[in-house]
Every structure is written in structure tokens, then in C-alpha cells.
Amino acid sequence: MKKCYEKYFRDNLPQIFCAGCGNGIVMGAWARAMEKMGLDNNDCVGISGIGCSSRITSYIDLYTLHTAHGRALPFAIGVKMCKPEMNVFVFSGDGDCAAIGGNHFIHACRRNINMTLIVINNSIYGMTGGQYSPLTPTGHFATTAPYGNIDPAFDLCKLAEASGATFVARGDIYHARQLTDLIVEGHRHKGFSVIEVVSGCPISYGRRNKIYGAPALLKHIKEHSVPVATAAKMGDEDLKGKWRVGVLYKAEAKEYVEAYQELVAKVQGGIK
Amino acid sequence: MAYKWEIRLSGTGGQGVIKASVILAEAALIDGHNAVQSQVYGPESRGSATRAEVKISDSKILMPKVVVPNILLCMSVQAFNKYAYNISDGGLMILDGDIGIGEEPPRVQVHRRPIIAIARENMGDELYANTVALGLINKIASLVSDDSMFESLERNFSARLLAANIRAYRLGLEAASHL
Amino acid sequence: MANVRLVQGNVACAMGALAAGSTFYAGYPITPSTEIAEHMAVALPKIGGIFLQMEDEIASMGAIIGASCTGAKAFTATSGPGFSLMQELIGYAAMTEIPCVIVDVQRPGPSTALPTLSSQGDVQQARWGCHGFHSIIAIAPSSIMEIYYQMINAFNLAEKYRTPVIFLMDEEIGHLRERFELPDNYKPEIINRKKPESDLEVYLPYINDQSNGVPPMANFGDGYRYHISGLTHNEKGFYSSVPSVVDTEIRRMVGKIEDNVDDIAQFEEIGAADCDILVIAYGSVARSAQEAVETMRADGLSVGLLRPIVLWPFPTDYFTKACIGKKAVVVAEMNLGQYAREIRRVVHTDIPLKSLTRVDGEFVYPDDIIDAVKEVL
Numbered sequence: 016m017k018k019c020y021e022k023y024f025r026d027n028l029p030q031i032f033c034a035g036c037g038n039g040i041v042m043g044a045w046a047r048a049m050e051k052m053g054l055d056n057n058d059c060v061g062i063s064g065i066g067c068s069s070r071i072t073s074y075i076d077l078y079t080l081h082t083a084h085g086r087a088l089p090f091a092i093g094v095k096m097c098k099p100e101m102n103v104f105v106f107s108g109d110g111d112c113a114a115i116g117g118n119h120f121i122h123a124c125r126r127n128i129n130m131t132l133i134v135i136n137n138s139i140y141g142m143t144g145g146q147y148s149p150l151t152p153t154g155h156f157a158t159t160a161p162y163g164n165i166d167p168a169f170d171l172c173k174l175a176e177a178s179g180a181t182f183v184a185r186g187d188i189y190h191a192r193q194l195t196d197l198i199v200e201g202h203r204h205k206g207f208s209v210i211e212v213v214s215g216c217p218i219s220y221g222r223r224n225k226i227y228g229a230p231a232l233l234k235h236i237k238e239h240s241v242p243v244a245t246a247a248k249m250g251d252e253d254l255k256g257k258w259r260v261g262v263l264y265k266a267e268a269k270e271y272v273e274a275y276q277e278l279v280a281k282v283q284g285g286i287k
Numbered sequence: 288m289a290y291k292w293e294i295r296l297s298g299t300g301g302q303g304v305i306k307a308s309v310i311l312a313e314a315a316l317i318d319g320h321n322a323v324q325s326q327v328y329g330p331e332s333r334g335s336a337t338r339a340e341v342k343i344s345d346s347k348i349l350m351p352k353v354v355v356p357n358i359l360l361c362m363s364v365q366a367f368n369k370y371a372y373n374i375s376d377g378g379l380m381i382l383d384g385d386i387g388i389g390e391e392p393p394r395v396q397v398h399r400r401p402i403i404a405i406a407r408e409n410m411g412d413e414l415y416a417n418t419v420a421l422g423l424i425n426k427i428a429s430l431v432s433d434d435s436m437f438e439s440l441e442r443n444f445s446a447r448l449l450a451a452n453i454r455a456y457r458l459g460l461e462a463a464s465h466l
Numbered sequence: 467m468a469n470v471r472l473v474q475g476n477v478a479c480a481m482g483a484l485a486a487g488s489t490f491y492a493g494y495p496i497t498p499s500t501e502i503a504e505h506m507a508v509a510l511p512k513i514g515g516i517f518l519q520m521e522d523e524i525a526s527m528g529a530i531i532g533a534s535c536t537g538a539k540a541f542t543a544t545s546g547p548g549f550s551l552m553q554e555l556i557g558y559a560a561m562t563e564i565p566c567v568i569v570d571v572q573r574p575g576p577s578t579a580l581p582t583l584s585s586q587g588d589v590q591q592a593r594w595g596c597h598g599f600h601s602i603i604a605i606a607p608s609s610i611m612e613i614y615y616q617m618i619n620a621f622n623l624a625e626k627y628r629t630p631v632i633f634l635m636d637e638e639i640g641h642l643r644e645r646f647e648l649p650d651n652y653k654p655e656i657i658n659r660k661k662p663e664s665d666l667e668v669y670l671p672y673i674n675d676q677s678n679g680v681p682p683m684a685n686f687g688d689g690y691r692y693h694i695s696g697l698t699h700n701e702k703g704f705y706s707s708v709p710s711v712v713d714t715e716i717r718r719m720v721g722k723i724e725d726n727v728d729d730i731a732q733f734e735e736i737g738a739a740d741c742d743i744l745v746i747a748y749g750s751v752a753r754s755a756q757e758a759v760e761t762m763r764a765d766g767l768s769v770g771l772l773r774p775i776v777l778w779p780f781p782t783d784y785f786t787k788a789c790i791g792k793k794a795v796v797v798a799e800m801n802l803g804q805y806a807r808e809i810r811r812v813v814h815t816d817i818p819l820k821s822l823t824r825v826d827g828e829f830v831y832p833d834d835i836i837d838a839v840k841e842v843l
Binding site: 027056057060062072073076077078079080081082083086088089090091092093094096097098101118119122275278279282283 | 490492511512514516518520521522524525526527528529530531532533534535536537538540554555558686687689691692693694695696697704705
């Protein structure tokens with residue numbers, strides 16, 4: 016086993032993920048990012064909500080908090096405010112983050128609190144067996160969209176940027192090395208970093224959308240991923256149905272824990 | 288169970304009757320009595336009928352609300368219409384200006400003073416009417432010592448507003464003796 | 467009288483939390499609880515603590531649980547609609563055994579109802595609001611000083627039993643201002659969660675060998691890297707669906723509170739032992755009840771008062787014994803008989819029980835209680 020896996024994974028096998036699930040690739044990319052950053056397990060907290068991707072916290076060897084559906088970010092804010100020195104990683108899925116946790120998501124972005132959110136977007140509710148999520152593309156099929164999904168999908172990265180996150184990137188499970196780099200860059204950025212990972216669920220999404228098997232799904236993702244530099248030269252029509260991958264947005268803004276600490280210093284120093 | 292003083296201050300939201308009740312109750316505590324203060328108000332912060340209540344006693348005060356007051360202040364016509372006929376026999380009723388002329392309930396001592404006008408003309412702001420009313424009520428009923436009232440005013444107003452409110456309180460004391 | 471102050475119930479609640487050592491508050495504004503948040507917003511930065519106004523009550527609960535994982539004594543405050551939203555994560559805190567305190571300043575319901583008026587309508591919700599199998603501690607104070615002292619007790623019980631504690635105030639007591647005075651040099655007794663003494667590798671956050679059923683709790687950052695999950699879990703904290711593991715875990719979790727009811731329960735009694743008619747009331751209504759009982763006793767009637775301060779866990783044996791030999795029991799509350807229903811369950815069927823109820827936002831007055839007693843005399 017790779018050294019970084021030994022260091023950052025718990026000996027907690029077998030995992031619940033189906034064969035061909037993208038979650039393993041994301042976990043691997045995250046572990047390699049941890050190794051690159053040289054982070055100590057004892058300095059890190061992993062927090063997740065509910066869903067397949069949220070099960071990652073039981074397999075990574077940090078202080079881990081597997082919370083309720085959609086609620087990982089408020090828990091993470093509680094932890095980070097009390098332990099600013101800790102590195103906080105939040106793992107979420109498209110349903111967990113963009114539907115039930117959507118309000119917490121925009122407010123965490125708005126606060127620009129220094130932590131890293133990894134949203135594994137497999138375009139479906141996998142754990143409950145394949146219902147459409149706010150990131151399921153219009154026209155695609157799910158158990159609850161048997162005639163095709165009529166809901167427009169969120170662009171989670173645009174939502175993050177508009178809400179105040181200061182690092183927004185999108186990776187995908189085909190380009191795993193790039194994903195590692197995005198996680199490193201995102202985590203090193205001071206502020207709230209959002210990394211959407213285009214992933215695949217061959218069981219609940221692929222089969223229903225005529226993409227049979229994990230290799231075909233990986234190929235599908237590869238073919239629909241466009242690096243931001245390339246995308247910049249393409250027109251809107253060409254980009255339809257494609258994912259722009261890479262660092263999408265980066266900005267400097269006041270970080271929340273720091274803002275709070277400054278407030279405390281001001282109150283303790285001045286006002287009586 | 289009747290307590291020594293069961294006071295109801297009523298008026299319109301924004302007139303400061305709740306603030307006045309807090310100052311009175313705290314003054315009673317400083318004086319060594321027991322006191323409780325409560326209020327009833329609607330969801331809006333301005334314009335609705337407001338009432339605040341204070342109970343003062345030397346025994347433990349259990350039920351906190353005033354059912355039948357023996358002191359009633361009405362600072363608005365709506366408050367008079369709502370509360371004027373619920374006061375104990377021999378109770379004190381303090382009314383602003385011309386409120387309720389010709390409709391005074393029987394067996395009640397009525398004291399009528401232009402509270403709001405005093406505040407407006409002497410302090411330049413009707414907002415001081417609540418503190419003027421406190422001086423007036425305390426002079427008429429001798430609820431607490433003036434020293435305790437001054438300490439309570441000090442506790443409940445910022446340094447910026449204290450001097451003006453002490454002045455307003457004294458205006459209330461004076462108004463009690465002018466007929 | 468320099469130490470004597472007039473303090474509002476909601477403010478006394480915040481002061482009690484600070485005295486208990488709380489350094490973390492997260493909440494969402496809601497009438498009639500908002501003064502608690504406002505007081506904490508002023509006080510916490512002064513002591514280097516954390517005050518957060520979250521996007522809703524669900525987030526507030528999440529934040530206090532997260533903070534508690536790091537060892538902070540954390541609480542939130544709300545009223546009915548917010549309390550309803552919090553239920554899922556109250557269940558999470560119960561399931562994961564994370565100490566926290568939830569203040570509910572009750573107002574009438576359901577839904578928005580009467581936001582500025584008083585109620586005791588959340589008594590059963592405090593007990594059963596979240597789904598599944600759990601127990602809970604709920605405290606209902608009756609005076610401003612009791613709010614302060616019991617808030618300290620609430621944090622102590624949360625830490626001692628690794629559990630969420632519900633602090634059930636009501637609008638009447640929350641907005642009441644009353645005498646506040648602490649004894650000279652008052653220092654509260656503070657209980658902190660038991661920390662593990664085991665080696666890092668063998669720490670079992672949900673171990674089942676403690677005599678009182680409460681495992682030691684490591685804080686994030688202490689070096690014990692462990693897993694917390696709302697899934698049913700084994701002693702290590704990892705998901706398990708093995709029936710025997712699940713059964714043991716749930717029964718220990720419930721038992722640690724229900725089996726320690728004698729340690730947790732608190733009452734006040736006035737002539738309750740040898741009276742004919744027993745009046746039971748709690749929270750602000752207990753003040754009317756005491757006034758009614760004292761008035762009737764002065765008139766020579768054989769009436770007593772029993773005031774539970776801790777409503778949950780329900781002390782079945784205590785109530786059963788307390789009601790033996792009574793001619794009748796009267797339970798007065800600002801709801802449709804939520805606690806009366808519980809009392810009825812444990813009182814001998816031969817003893818009549820009068821449930822005095824009020825749901826219009828008006829207070830229960832002493833005369834209402836006197837009338838109810840006279841009905842059953």
C-alpha cells in the first residue's frame with residue numbers, strides 16, 4: 016500500500032463504496048494532497064454530512080465527525096472557531112451540499128472561513144438508490160425522474176463564487192493528479208475553498224443514463240471535462256453540457272476566524 | 288394575595304413605560320424591598336398599546352403579574368380606555384393631560400398632570416415623559432426613596448442621558464405639588 | 467444593596483451559562499429568547515469566547531455540537547419554531563453523546579402562534595421531539611435566581627452524562643425582571659466531562675464498562691483520533707448494525723439517564739407530604755400555584771404543592787409515592803395537559819386528577835388554581 020494511504024487511512028476495510036465508485040479516487044487524491052502538504056493527522060479534522068461521499072470520514076485517520084444530512088458545514092464552523100490551528104476538511108456530495116445543505120453552503124462561503132470543502136458530485140443521490148439531485152443535468156434520468164429531469168441544475172462553483180468563497184475549483188476523477196494539486200492549492204489558500212469533483216456513480220447514475228460500467232463513465236467524464244484555459248477560447252454553445260475544470264476563481268478577502276480574533280482583541284483592548 | 292404596591296404603567300409603544308417600570312422596580316430593590324417587573328407587548332416595537340407592571344413588597348413575590356393594580360398610570364387615551372376601570376378601590380390613578388375627563392372611575396384618587404407636555408416644554412422632547420411620570424408617581428405615592436431612584440436612574444441610563452433624566456425626574460416631583 | 471440587581475430571566479440565563487464556564491454560543495434570533503443571544507454577543511468576546519449568529523436554528527445546533535467536540539461548553543437558545551428545527555440535531559447530540567445545552571423560551575404554538583406570549587407547550591416535545599430511542603434531561607426554572615443556578619446545573623448535567631440538556635423556560639419567566647443577588651464570594655461547583663486515561667490506541671469513546679453508563683470523552687485535539695457518527699456504532703464509534711451491539715449501545719445510552727433519575731431529579735415541596743389535595747406545577751405557573759396553595763393553607767384547607775424543577779427524566783416512583791393517599795391531584799400548566807398526562811400514568815387510578823389547562827397565551831392565575839382545587843375538594 017502506498018505510504019500516504021497507510022498514514023492517512025484507517026484500517027477499516029472493507030469500505031462500503033461500490034466497485035467503480037469515484038469516492039475512492041477522491042480519497043486517494045486527498046491522501047496524496049495531505050502527503051504533499053506534509054500535514055500531521057493530529058492537526059486535522061474531517062467532517063461530513065450524509066450520503067456515500069460522507070462515509071469517507073470513517074476511513075480517514077483524523078479526528079472525524081460524521082454529522083447529519085446537509086449539516087457538515089455548521090459543525091465544521093463550530094470546530095474551526097474553537098480550534099483555528101486545526102486543518103478542517105469537509106466532505107460532501109451534490110445532494111448533501113447543494114440541496115439539503117444549500118443554505119449552510121452559501122453562508123459558509125459568505126463567511127469565508129478557512130477550511131476546505133470537497134464536494135463529490137456524482138449527479139445523483141447514490142445512497143438512496145438514484146434520485147435526481149440539484150446537480151443532475153436537465154434531461155437526465157433518475158428513479159424520481161423516470162421521464163427525464165426537468166429541473167435546471169446549479170453550477171455549484173458559480174454559486175460558491177457569488178456567495179463569497181475565495182477559492183473555487185473544479186476537478187474530476189479522471190484527472191486524479193490535477194485533483195490532488197487542486198486540493199493542495201485550495202487548502203493552502205487562506206479562506207473558504209470549494210473544490211467540486213465531477214465524479215461518477217456507475218450503479219445509480221450511469222446505468223440509468225445509458226453509460227454502462229465504470230470505465231465508460233470515466234471516459235464520459237474525461238470527454239466532458241474542459242480545462243479552464245481551453246474553455247476560455249470556446250464559445251458558450253461549445254461548452255454546453257461540459258464541465259470547466261481547474262481553478263475557476265481565486266480572491267483575497269478577510270478570513271472569518273481572523274476577523275473574529277480581531278474583534279475580540281478590539282473588545283478586550285478598548286471598550287469597557 | 289395582595290402585595291403592598293401593585294403598579295400598572297400603561298401607554299403607547301415607544302413612550303418608555305417599560306423602561307420606567309424597570310427603573311422603579313430596581314429602585315425598590317435598592318431600597319431593600321422585593322420587586323418584580325413584567326410587561327405585555329405586541330410584536331411591534333412602536334405604536335401599539337403597552338403596559339408594564341411592577342409589584343413591590345417586603346415579602347417574597349410569587350405570582351408576578353398585576354391583576355388589579357392599586358396604582359395606575361395612563362399615558363394615552365387607548366391605555367385609559369383599556370385599563371382605567373380595572374383599579375382597586377382607593378387606588379391612585381395618574382393621568383396625562385386631558386385624558387379621560389368626565390369619565391373618571393369612582394372611588395379612585397385621580398391625579399391629572401400634563402406629563403407629556405411638561406417633557407416637551409421643559410426637556411424639548413416627549414421621550415422624557417416616562418421619567419417625568421416616575422417623579423410624579425413617586426411623589427404622590429412615596430414608593431421608594433429619592434436616593435434609591437437616583438441610583439436606579441444611574442444604573443439604567445448611560446452617562447450621556449443621565450443628567451437630563453434626573454432633571455426630568457425632578458420636574459415630575461415638582462409637578463406633583465402644583466395643582 | 468450594591469450587590470442587588472434587577473435582572474431579566476433571559477439575562478440571568480446567559481449569566482448562568484457564563485458562570486458555568488460556557489465559552490461558545492451559536493443561535494438565531496427569535497422572540498421571546500433573543501435577549502439571551504444579545505447578552506452573549508456582548509459578553510463572549512470580552513472573555514475570548516465565541517459568539518456566532520448562524521443562518522438558522524439547525525446550523526446553530528450544528529455549530530454548538532462541533533464546538534463541544536473540541537471541549538467547549540456550548541449552548542444555544544430559541545423558542546418553539548426554532549426548537550422544532552433543532553430536533554434532528556438534538557437527536558444527533560443524544561446519539562453521539564456530545565454535551566450541550568439548548569434553551570427553549572416557550573411561546574404558544576404550533577407554528578408562529580403568539581410570539582410575545584407565554585406557554586409551556588414544548589414539554590413533551592422536549593422529551594420526544596427527535597425520532598427514535600433516547601432519553602433527555604429537561605429543566606424548568608421558576609425564578610430569576612433559579613434560572614441562574616439551574617443553568618449552571620444544566621451544563622454540569624450535560625458534561626456529567628454526556629447528553630444534550632433542554633432548559634425549558636417560558637416567555638413569562640424569560641421576560642420577568644426580579645431580584646438578583648449572589649452570596650459573597652459565590653463560586654459555583656463546576657463539573658467537567660470525564661477525560662479518557664487510556665492509551666491513544668485503545669481509547670473506546672463509547673465503552674460500555676462504566677458503572678454509570680457514561681464513557682469518558684476525548685476532545686478533538688487531545689491526541690485521541692476517533693470517529694463520531696450518528697449511525698449506530700460500536701464502542702470505537704464506527705458504524706455497526708449488529709443487533710447485539712446496537713441493543714447494548716441504545717440501552718446504555720438511555721439507561722445512563724433513566725437509571726440515574728435519583729441523581730438528576732429535583733423538587734420543591736410545600737406541605738406536600740400530609741395534604742389532601744396535591745397541586746403540581748412547574749416553571750412560571752408554579753409561582754401562581756404556590757401563591758394559591760399558601761392562600762388556601764392560610765384559610766385552613768389541606769392543600770400542598772409539588773414543584774418538579776427537572777421535568778425529564780420523569781421520576782415515576784417519586785410521583786407515585788407522592789400521590790399516595792391524596793384525595794385528588796391538580797396539575798396546572800400552560801398547555802393541554804402535557805405533564806398531567808404523565809402524572810396520570812403513574813398515579814393510582816382511584817385518585818382523581820384534575821388537569822388545569824390554558825392555551826390562549828394568558829397566564830394561569832392563583833384564582834384559577836384555587837377554583838380547580840375547590841372543584842375536587
